[in-house]
Amino acid sequence: xxxxxxxxxxxxxxxxxxxxxxxxxxxxxxxxxxxxxxxxxxxxxxxxxxxxxxxxxxxxxxxxxxxxxxxxxxxxxxxxxxxxxxxxxxxxxxxxxxxxxxxxxxxxxxxxxxxxxxxxxxxxxxxxxxxxxxxxxxxxxxxxxxxxxxxxxxxxxxxxxxxxxxxxxxxxxxxxxx
Amino acid sequence: xxxxxxxxxxxxxxxxxxxxxxxxxxxxxxxxxxxxxxxxxxxxxxxxxxxxxxxxxxxxxxxxxxxxxxxxxxxxxxxxxxxxxxxxxxxxxxxxxxxxxxxxxxxxxxxxxxxxxxxxxxxxxxxxxxxxxxxxxxxxxxxxxxxxxxxxxxxxxxxxxxxxxxxxxxxxxxxxxx
Numbered sequence: 435x436x437x438x439x440x441x442x443x444x445x446x447x448x449x450x451x452x453x454x455x456x457x458x459x460x461x462x463x464x465x466x467x468x469x470x471x472x473x474x475x476x477x478x479x480x481x482x483x484x485x486x487x488x489x490x491x492x493x494x495x496x497x498x499x500x501x502x503x504x505x506x507x508x509x510x511x512x513x514x515x516x517x518x519x520x521x522x523x524x525x526x527x528x529x530x531x532x533x534x535x536x537x538x539x540x541x542x543x544x545x546x547x548x549x550x551x552x553x554x555x556x557x558x559x560x561x562x563x564x565x566x567x568x569x570x571x572x573x574x575x576x577x578x579x580x581x582x583x584x585x586x587x588x589x590x591x592x593x594x595x596x597x598x599x600x601x602x603x604x605x606x607x608x609x610x611x612x
Numbered sequence: 613x614x615x616x617x618x619x620x621x622x623x624x625x626x627x628x629x630x631x632x633x634x635x636x637x638x639x640x641x642x643x644x645x646x647x648x649x650x651x652x653x654x655x656x657x658x659x660x661x662x663x664x665x666x667x668x669x670x671x672x673x674x675x676x677x678x679x680x681x682x683x684x685x686x687x688x689x690x691x692x693x694x695x696x697x698x699x700x701x702x703x704x705x706x707x708x709x710x711x712x713x714x715x716x717x718x719x720x721x722x723x724x725x726x727x728x729x730x731x732x733x734x735x736x737x738x739x740x741x742x743x744x745x746x747x748x749x750x751x752x753x754x755x756x757x758x759x760x761x762x763x764x765x766x767x768x769x770x771x772x773x774x775x776x777x778x779x780x781x782x783x784x785x786x787x788x789x790x
């Protein structure tokens with residue numbers, strides 16, 4: 435998001451067939467809620483086009499990347515790594531520390547898995563963070579995490595070069611071409 | 613959630629094959645983030661067992677219901693109806709009013725669609741609310757909406773009769789049986 439250090443989202447462990455829409459939603463939620471790019475690992479790379487199509491239609495900047503080596507992407511990240519997992523420390527207990535580092539200028543990589551995440555990811559992360567210690571959804575966890583990180587300011591993010599702009603309505607739909 | 617008016621989530625428009633995991637994640641995110649029950653319309657009812665299994669293992673109370681008539685569920689709701697849609701009014705502009713009504717004792721039904729939502733749903737809702745006016749994810753929208761509604765207090769929700777309890781860890785996984 436403009437005016438903040440970079441935020442990227444690394445999507446691990448996409449299972450073909452099962453996770454198609456989840457991976458798309460991880461990428462779209464990352465874009466909508468203030469991240470600057472998403473990195474799709476291995477099989478999840480098949481969803482890149484769908485996300486790029488939304489960037490093309492609704493605006494950017496937002497980058498979609500793919501990697502054959504998510505561990506390298508994680509290890510080479512020059513900044514803080516936050517792995518979202520139901521086994522981690524409660525977000526309400528650690529978000530202050532994470533936000534302080536972020537606001538001091540440190541880029542942040544948020545990591546979300548699909549199926550079982552290998553143990554070395556837990557070790558490689560600077561923070562293992564739980565949006566509740568309950569099983570639910572990596573999309574929901576990512577959304578709440580980004581909204582807390584940006585303290586709601588991402589909701590007012592503006593977009594460059596959109597072909598379509600939604601005009602908010604109390605009822606119905608309005609879309610304009612700027 | 614204990615101590616608040618009832619919150620239910622109505623899941624519309626499940627498309628078999630395509631939306632299996634999305635509907636499961638809607639139900640699990642609803643449970644984890646403070647709702648009291650989820651109502652699955654039509655084809656989405658196939659996901660009830662998966663959500664109930666999590667309630668059985670990780671605790672409740674949380675109800676899973678199914679309906680053949682989502683419009684009746686919506687029309688008969690005795691309280692406020694909030695439809696989450698990218699075409700609606702920005703959450704940051706309307707959440708104060710919604711929360712005031714809720715905290716005064718009015719139950720709330722949050723409605724999330726999958727594919728295209730029929731126009732009469734927009735008309736039947738008291739509020740059409742956008743978690744950004746960008747296309748992303750009904751799971752992400754629901755998560756941010758519930759977190760704003762409860763102002764983060766849902767993150768401390770306690771659970772009755774769990775068979776498994778996660779013990780938060782800075783690294784690794786710990787699950788105990790209480």
